[in-house]
Amino acid sequence: KLIKELAPCKAILEDLECHDDAWPFLLPVNTKQFPTYKKIIKCPMDLSTIKKRLQDMYYKSREEFCTDVRQIFNNCETFNEDDSPVGKAGHCMRQFFEARWNDLC
């Protein structure tokens, strides 16, 4: 069941990682570069963390995976202006993800 659930998640994650607009989300936000980030964002998340969680069989369902991906984009909207480069990338990536997520079922 677990593997059935998670194979499509791995495929979506790979597509997210190679998207042109993925660059702000590939690794955890550097809190030395962005000192206020830790205070403002209570649940940091990024694509490398999700990849590790998939490999470690951390997710018990597709829904848990989906929640972590959405956390990335919600954090992005909290911290970044909509018309900033990172903010725009976040909106693009969210749209891309939600379309792929709907394809699943």
Ligand SMILES: Cc1ncccc1N[C@H]1CCCS(=O)(=O)C1
């Ligand atoms: C997703 C995010 N939210 C808030 C601040 C920064 C980021 N991402 C950074 C990732 C490294 C490159 S960058 O420093 O230009 C942007």
